[in-house]
Amino acid sequence: MDLLYARAQMGLSLAFHIIFAAAGIALPLLMVISDLKARRTGDADYAALSRKLAKGTAILFAVGAVSGTVLSFELGLLWPEFMGTYGQVIGLPFALEGTAFFTEAVFLGIYLYGRDRISPGLHLFSGIMVALSGAASAFFVTLVNAFMNHPTGFTPSPDGPVDIDPIAAMFGPSWPHQTVHTLLACYQASAFAMAGIHAWVLLRHPGSTFHRKALSVALPLACVTALLQPVVGDLSAKHVATAQPVKFAALEGLFETRKGAGLSLGGIPDVETATTPYAIEIPKALSVLAFGDPNAEVKGLEEFPRADWPPVAKVHLSFQLMVGTGSVMAVLSAITLFLRFRRKAWPDGRRLLWGWLLCGPLGVVAMEAGWLVTEWGRQPWIIRGVMRTADAVTPVPHLAAPFWTFTLVYAFLGAMVVFLLVRQVSGTLPGRAASEASHGG
Template sequence: MELDPLLLSRIQFAFVVSFHAIFPVFTIGLAAYIAVLEGLLLKTGNPVWKQLSMFWTKVFAVVFALGVVSGLVMAFQFGTNWSNFSYATANFMGPVLSYEVVTAFFMEATFLGVLLFGRDKVPPAAHFFSAIMVSLGTFISSFWILSANSWMQTPGGFEMRDGIVHLTSWSEAIFNSSFPYRFAHMGLAAFLTGGFVVAGVSAWHLVRNHAVEANKRALSMSMWLLLIIAPLQLVVGDLHGLNTLEEQPVKVAAMEGNWERGSNVPLLLFALPDQEAETNHAAIGLPGMASFILKHDVNGIVPGITDVPKEERPPVALVFWSFRIMVGIGILMIVAAFAGLVLRMMGRLYDHRGFLQALRLMVPLPFIAVTAGWFTTELGRAPWLIYGVMTQAEGLTPSLTGGMALFSLIGFMLVYAVVFVVGIYYLTRLTAAGLTDIETPPEHPERQRPKRPLSAADTPFDGDDLDFRPLRG
């Protein structure tokens, strides 16, 4: 059997992206939470905030390291597997990806060092500032990465000359039509991920009756955040979907499992899409609801997958189900957020063991939702690498063979398996250990001296000249 280098390269990139994406989306939300904790510590001096900040900063450091290791590989793949794409888009992708390193990664790395090792070496305000800069760096990083990816989805501000991208407007290219929706959607996903992880870990320790005061505060903060962010994500997701309907109608058709263009299209809750037969099996749906959601009219016309030739259609079943996994988890998040509000009003938020255990079990769900969302976005664009401009086959490295692609794929899988297992094991041990008690050091310990009885010569006050003299001895 002949190995297909295009298929293997796509699998390899999907594997690397899926592994990498879960780490930045967590660090973005967690960095913002740590900055809030440091601000509260600076304002109040309450050691509980220090206790929480020290614990979650340790978690952040491990996740940040995993994200860096897994992310470095992605850049190399552009040259090894997708050299035609890299060459054609170098005028845009090269500067944008370098801006991410210069404006974000360097800042994150620098101030992370202060955040990790400077707590007792720099003034409290400087330590708080370092937390803010780390958080800001994560957002700047996501800005450039999502700009580059959104440009591949909805390219703008360029023209093709002899197969090479030449920019005609940097602002139109960076702030392309889908970027604002995708940046907002991903930012909220980051807060949801951080919020549910903090809530889940805090709930687990409350069940164990460990560091109760600190974990109560962490859980309370997380649940207030989720109560706002989870419903807001539904609204932003709808706006993102409407933008996708305008820019990439076939992707939306695959998400809805709608084969024929028409009106009164049902919202499918379950179906088994058959790409060869161009139909769905065992379909269960709500009549007219897809038209209503997408067009705000049950008689609205919804595009169909058959609007384009077969070679331009995405893998419908994968897009269909990855979209439903993402939306299903999102709805479950909203339910959990409102359940927390009800329990808070009943005075049971911190001692309802069933709810606390449910939050603990929900910790993996935001990561699954993020991965499913990326699958929906990237698979729904297929077979285009740059939508409507360059196909995946056209962007592939010409000299790449199936054997070479398989060898690198196996290598990545083995290395990433080791990194992932070790990283998750260490994170599990770290979160299981929980918060450590904070011992507040005495002020100015260098001024403390062994006590001994004072003699007359040691008296600091001289009544003749009303002067204060330094102590001797």
């Protein structure tokens, strides 16, 4: 039971933190884009947008810093065997992430409070550094996760790791596609959320020029990332098929090894019967996607010890949710870009605005589902093939108490963030903005 609570607490902390981490990565980029547009055009709306995004970045950065600090403590307190034994192997990216976080905090302070106190060029440079530092922070953290999925850079021994090469541990075989996949997910989730918010306002107030311009800032990033993500995801899946075949089999709900394996759409894997009922199968498509050969053999779960199987149904359903929401966002983005180049302007018809409003939360849904796939798909290992999760957990009992305590804390922080962000958005509504201006702000 304590193992379950330890995993649940770590999962809850990650699910909460990743939303704020993603915003801390993407909002500074959108902030800098708005700033650049304001400088190039002299448009007050873009300047106001950059200020709003800076305030939003500060709010989300503060909560992300708190939840990230909690995570760093949880790694040591909940999983002492992992950090105590392999911290020397994978400690370097943690240290670099801390440096990136510190740099982001310094330049965010300069950007927030130096707008009218330093030169415009230095102010813009500080915003660019916030965006780069946020991306670097996510990059280094993802390197740790890539190591856990595909450990390299050391030789296992009964006394712990030997022949340690920290650089090789950082840059194992899976780092390129996993880091790019993660960064794209962060930008995509934040840009879709921002586009959804401004689409909602434009449906209520079609004449709002501020929100029309804000939508024009969010849409390019949303569309580009949504169309790039399936390409990177395909490369990642091909790597998993070769390097982590048991995880790949769980992703697809494939129990039997097959040549010319079909791709299952939907379905709920049943471990007891070794079948995936209710799935729609596309013949030979899985072999093509995994190995580029319609007759290639794809290993099923039957090839691996039952004790090494991840939770098949959870992994499969999370993967289907990620792919499904990603596909919907890619289709909407393709339609939007087609209309953009056809009409020489970003489209703002009501049907398309409704599409962006409804798809606004899908980036976050896909990102959370993707992390569940990564984490559940690695089980029962904390370091795949090297250390099992059950062997890494703390021996301290009664882990239910901190789990419920942090659940309440996260609920409170989440409610406060929603309250503050709603105030930020409502302050830009046409009626509210006019009322505030008439009363002196």
